[in-house]
Amino acid sequence: MVSNTRINKIGENISARGGKITPEELDELQEFRISFSKPLVNVFNITRELADKVHQSSILAFRLKRIDTIINKLGREKEMDLSRMGDIGGIRCIFYNEAEVYKAKSLIENYFELGGKTRDYVNEIKRDIGYKSIHMYVKDPISKKRIEIQLRTRNHHNWATLIEITDLIYDLRLKELGFESNKKFGQFHALMSSDKELTKNEAELIYEVLDKYNFISVLSETFRKNNAEVKKRWSSENKKNSFFLIEASKSEIPILKSFKTFEEAENAYFEKYKENSSAEIVLTSIKKPNFKQISVAYANYILSYHTFMSDIRPILQVLAIEALEDKKLNKFEKIFKTYEDLIANLILEVISETADLFFNRLDRNKVFIIGRTNKMNKLQEREIIKKIDLKIKEFQKTHLEFVGELEQNIPSSFFKKRRVEKFLKKHNERITNIMLSKEVKFESIIK
Template sequence: MNYTGGDIKRLGERLRNIKGKHISDVDLDLLQAHRLSFTDPLFKTFKELTQFKSTIQRSAIIAFRLKRITTIINKVIRKPDMQLNRMWDIAGIRIIFSDEVSARKMVNLIMQKYEVRGKVRNYFEDPKKIGYKAFHVYITEPESGKVVEVQIRTRDTHNWATLLEITDVLYNTRLKEEGYENNPTLGRFHELVSSEKELEPEEADFLYKTLDKYDFITKLAETFRKNSSIVKKQWQEVNTKDRYFLIELSSDSVPKLSSYKDYEKAEIDYFNAYKKDEGALIVLTSVHKPSFEQISIAYANYILSYHRFIKDVQEIIKVLALEKLEERKFKEFRKIFRLYENIQANNIINILIERDDIIIRFEGKALSLESNSKISSKKKKEIRKTVETGIRQMGRNHRQFMEDIKETMSNGSKWNWRTKAFLKKHEDRVTKRLKSVDLKFD
């Protein structure tokens, strides 16, 4: 399809005027043609950046995507001054390093190798109000003159960003697109989660109350458990030569993953899926040397089978529980301790969910494990050792927490009898849970 920059500018104006609704087939085809015009520049830049990032950190994850049609339309509507023909982030590459030092090295390398459009956006030094941190660099692909956006994150800041997007999926918010103001409570919650400083008591209390109000941990854990075996079974069908992945997230938060050797076929399927359901969350991506772990990290907000937050938030909850004891707010302590217990139970399951070669089924109180290949005696021993080591570590941490509770309580003038009985009951229950994981192999 032949078109000019003026044609695309006028297309953006039409999309803005109709608020993205009832788009004509002609305009939709034009928008798709404009998206696809970034394909070759994106492929070339991705190949180059893959080589560059490996000189800094071979284990860094790199992925690319063309911006989703829905997101392009929403951005044009949301930003009245945005001209579609000058939208710089239609082609996007994301690189995830383990640390900020490596991320900064990558930014400096890109600035040496490419023509950079505008200033580097350093959200590490100047985070968005909601807590977003990353480097955004806009570079010109020399042959086509097309602009490619490069997002450079650390594992920690990427985990935060995907948690924000998971929240949007589970609670029907638009925090990623609209920011803090879309939902001030969840906005502040994510701002605090992104903070690297020790939280003030008021901040930790707010975090807990938000977790409680939205039943956040339970909803996350139930979604992850539901999806873990589904996505792993889909991944087991992936051909080793497939490099492109279409991930569709339905309204009930169940992902569908399809893989392709041919990018053109993948784009046709993406476009057809969009036309079938314009509101669906659908992304077409490629990951260098793809593995289930890499795609689960890079697109945790689509895969919805695991997130580190459930593990990380436990330490904040423990500190807050001890503070409530010191203040002799026993009723609040008991509520917080129940959340701690919920997290503890989910972390047992996460020891297994983290493995990409094992599918988990729940059979009563037992966990039944299956694999795409026969689970050999050697693998059984390895799995049991991993689980036992994880549970022993959790047990040690739990016992230390209980010792901290007893010490805090003994410093008070008098034990609260109801809290004492509550702790005895729950300590027995958590300890029993830690010891009772029964593994069955299929």
């Protein structure tokens, strides 16, 4: 066992060298990390029972802090003793609403001996970030080691993972360095996390980022590219395994590997880290392992799903209506085309997400669906088609309501009115062209 004196010296050395670590120090740091394994699993199992008293469908996951994240934190917080770093072992609990979050907080406080100050970023939003979560530090009843427990709602978790997805896709470090490291994206995420009604200027700043960085298409294409293949990789894993290694990449399909024991998974993680210290790898365990749970808990690694695509639609609709009210037709058409790009991508996501079909190969971004899975019968096929149909009809309903509001604000002058009406009539044609431009081809035997 590495002593606290020695581990603190290693921390000082890493900080003094600007993040450099020797092979001997790396082995000792790894020994220090894995000393939290059993305490982490013990606290996780207890927390899982407490969370079930709050809501049976709560999502729980745990992880040991990544080596590169420990090293980066030492670089930012140079006065910190490594032995006192409170989040080496961490548990994340995701609930439906804030009432459930606070009920879980109360149960945890009543069961565990606390190991540090609880930080409530729900009632006291983290300055300049908008981050919402409760961070608690508890002591493992056996070893007395400190374990961090984070409590979040699904909405707060969605926002937090969106930052990490943005960091990965655009090579940013918003989570680590703060929103000042990229002010535009920082403001964008702060506004997206806000519960308050956006001002006109705030909504326009969101649109500016969407437009400048082609955010909707980049995000949607990343999700669509990964969805089928990651599902295939998940389906090939042993469903009895509870531990998972997930490796994310902005250019490659995420790698997902399951393990029977924590030790096997941790050894695989350490070898991966030594091969590539900058790789985006997390070792985790999920309370109820299934693809949906792991996709929600680690959306920033799986990169196949996020609610952002639906969340942004009403903002674009409001901006388009306001541009038409102001008779800024060029601006209106530009925003409306961004809205159309979103709708086209949402339709493609509905087909790939709702339809539990077998994607047999990806070829230059073209997805070929060749039929149903072996486990699917004709009744299930019809149910899937029905779900897709209902979702698309829902899009149509909200779109017609949106167009109805636009029509009330069409300029009265002859030429402007004719221009807007002609533009809106070509909506379906533009949607079709957008979908064709995505180079997604569906060939299905389902009738």
